[in-house]
Amino acid sequence: MSNYRMHLLVCGGTGCTASDSLKLVNMLKESIKKHEITNEVEVVVTGCFGFCEKGPILKVYPDNVFYITVKPEDAEEIITEHVIKGRKVERLLYVEPNTKKRLEGQKSIPFYKKQIRIALRNCGFINPEDINEYIAADGYQALAKCLTEMSPDEVIDTVVQSGLRGRGGGGYPTGLKWKYTRQNQSDEKYIICNADEGDPGAFMDRSILEGDPHSVLEAMAIAGYAIGAQYGYIYIRAEYPLAINRLEIAIKQARKLGLLGENIFSTGFNFDIGLRYGAGAFVCGEETALIHSVEGKRGEPSSKPPFPAQRGVWDKPSCVNNVETFANISPIFLKGPAWFKSIGTEKSPGTKVFALAGKVNNVGLVEVPMGITLREVIYDIGGGIKNNKKFKAVQTGGPSGGCITKENLDIPIDYESLNSIGSMMGSGGMIVMDEDNCMVDIAKFYLEFTKDESCGKCTPCRIGNTRMLEILEKITKGNGTEQDLKDLVELGDVIKDTSLCGLGQTSPNPVLSTLHYFQDEYLAHVKDKHCPAGVCQALFSFHILPDKCVGCTACARICPAHCIEGERKIVHVIDQSRCIKCSACYNTCKFNAIEKG
Amino acid sequence: MESKCDTQEKFKQLQKFIDSMEDRRGALIAVLHKAQHLYGYLSNDVIFYIAEKLEIPSAKVFGVISFYSYFTTEPRGKYVINVCLGTACFVRGADAIMREFEKILNIKAGETTEDKKFTLSGLRCIGACGLAPVVMVNDKVYGRVELNQVKAIIEEYQEEA
Amino acid sequence: MAKLKTVEELKKIRQAALDQLDLRSTAESEDKVLVRVGMATCGIASGARTTMKAILDEIAKQGLANVSVTQTGCIGYCAQEPVVEVISKGMPSVLYGKVDENRGREIVIEHIKNGRLLQNAIINKSFENME
Secondary structure, X not given: OOOOOEEEEEEOOHHHHHOOHHHHHHXXXXXXXXXOOXXXXXXXXXXXXXXXXXXXXXXXXXXXXXEOOOOHHHHHHHHHHHHHHOOOOHHHEEEOOOOOOEEOOOOOOHHHHOOOOOOOOOOOOOOOOOHHHHHHOOOOHHHHHHHHHOOHHHHHHHHHHHOOEOOOOOOOEHHHHHHHHHHOOOOOXXXXXXXXXXXXXXXXXXXXXXXXXXXXXXXXXXXXXXXXXXXXXXXXXXXXXXXXXHHHHHHHHHHHOOOOEEEEOOOOEEEEEEEEEOOOOHHHHOHHHHHHHHXXXXXXXXXXXXXXXXXXXXXXXXXEEEHHHHHOHHHHHHHOHHHHHOOEOOOOEOXXXXXXXXXXXXXXXXXXXXXXXXXXXXXXXXXXEHHHOOEEEEEEOHHHOEEEEHHHOOOEOOHHHHHHOOOOOOOOEEEEEEOOOOHHHHHHHHHHHHHHHOOXXXXXXXXXXXXXXXXXXHHHOOOOOHHHHHHHHHHHHHHHHHOOOHHHHHOOHHHHHHHHHOHHHHHHHHOOOOOOOOOOHHHOOEEEOOOOOOOOOHHHHHOOOOOEEOOOOOOOEEOOOOOOOOOHXXXXXXXXXXXXX | OOOHHXXXXXXXXXHHHHHHOOOOOOOHHHHHHHHHHHHOOOOHHHHHHHHHHHOOOHHHHHHHHHHOOOOOOOOOOOEEXXXXXXXXXXXXXXXXXXXXXXXXXXXXXXXXXXXXXXXXXXXXXXXXXXXXXXXXXXXXXXXXXXXXXXXXXXXXXXXXX | OOOOOOHHHHHHHHHHHHXXXXXXXXXXXXXXXXXXXXXXXXXXXXXXXXXXXXXXXXXXXXXXXXXXXXXXXXXXOHHXXXXXXXXXXXXXXXXXXXXOHHHHHHHHHHHHHOOOOXXXXXXXOOOOOOO
């Protein structure tokens, strides 16, 4: 092996790739070749660093320098200045927004300070396409330990003791799930990894699979040993081509080393893994629906019992766990369940990965200990609200969750606390909204999603959600009544109580929680026919304030409908009958002379 | 237009793919993925062929196709424009981006232009939330798209005639 | 690559691949030894590149972990180039001057491995950093 003195780690996650990170890799390699230092410097493509807001990310080892928003044309300067002469490229360092100081180390950046990385431990640290790097990072040691030193029952006990709970949203104790599947006798059993990350706005599972695929394979093999399964399926969205590609490579490499296949570590234990692709159906994230889809059928859920632990794939006992859950398994065995329990809260030990998105400064993937407050995540890690706007709400749990207002920002993040305020942990989407977001519109957005994704098998979900959406549409068009609000609550409660699967049982949550916390906003829509956030087009208009307008003509020039009249240095006027409410004038005016209301 | 020879070649590829599968149990979705990848959409001929080959009633194959939004039985445009309508993109104005595409292309979401050049559709989250709002044209991702960029994105593909 | 039959074989792969990752894990560790080679134009002109390569090679030969070698710009001691600085926890940083290939190797063996300073090569540092 050649002895590189320097490693340049470039993020190859989907976010950074979209910002040309692979082109950057090529430019770096070319420059390295040109300067004849190919045997000194290695360029490694890694998984997601999580700091997508500032991508592409490039990290230089051993100097521990963290560059952000690196463009392909910066490659030459990085090589000639930093790599050859050891002078940091200052302009690519992170600038701390308050002190304006440039920070070079990853850990000194506030975005990373409060994070603890267990599930994402290898993301942005190893090359996901090289099994040797995973092994060097203690990979497959936990599998070796389980197979050679522990009985299946001991393996399950360890997971039970750790208190690990399902990271897909439900929070069911993982150890117990394994125990029940083990208890059911059968000649065949299956391990299933749920990588059908459907919550729009969550991308942690994708990042784990792209950045550290072996951690999932290893954990599946451990689970297989524990419950007595010989085969595992990974059910992954077809929309994740990069993750699929990395998984295929990882499975091939693991088979080659005999870490998957027959007689692993000469213990007589056989385990192999195959991929199954989703095809764009959100409901397939529900375990019974997922199992039908694995079998190549329509992904409709079925009623439980029988639970998958009793009758799953091909009617055999099956254990379905989520990607992030699996990513936590190996460290529990290497560092012990007591270590795991020491992180997070008593009832929700460990960490949770959140996809922080929306109107927040630092969008990205963050892994934080359970029990941290939403305020810390949004303000300390996320850097606060974009453009100094006012925080309005944060939505967790995706289409099944609810909105959390500023009054509840200081509650600790764990399964129970989030449920108690009408939201849920969910798979980890965390969407921040500011004063410009209309809560009725947001509720409508989620309901449009569930209406589209309802599989149609049971009536409350299929018809109920459609009716709720119709009411919301009526409200956003200005035709709503107070009775409509009452109907929404009643309808929502019925859908929750009578739907067959988790999708329907939670689909009214976004509406019910916004109705609860933002009743004023709903009332403004139905009583005053006014949308306070200025989103619902029928319910607001633009006006030019005569005392502020200086007659610069900027608005008249940008108006696509040509409905603003006025001469230079004379107050302008909007012709309301022709205004299409596109906001172009509002965004253009430098004098705050245009009012939305 | 595709020549007959081409079609035959693709049939062969599909056949080879099915024959190479170790485990045909539950293989239908994987086969449909492959077929759509080859042809761009799933025509009746292809569907009947798959049903026969996998020994599944064609009604069942249609059932599966209509269930999953990823599969399409209509030919699509040369360039498929997908506007991400996931939550993160939505709160950063993806719906306005979609309306702009609809306006310029003069089609609605889900439709294809008459010259079969563009298909416009919405997509639920590709996981590039850091770059919201996101637009995908075939496999290329455009991040932080602004309203006034929409025209330029379309033009990029117009010129490549 | 052959299939692994025992846990020992896994450990061997791990050991072999560890050097690769050591470069990265050392970067975050607090008690690492940091070797800084002055690599401005003058440093490079006086042979700092060869020195650095020799140091890297010797570290690998001696199997030392937790050492990280980085470059730095000009530190102003042009007459003493190539200049190498060794910083280890609990010790003041030591600046060596006129470090050629051999002296580079000596620094690795004597200073870093055995903890003995090379008295004859030390430049007396008469400044402290502002920070």
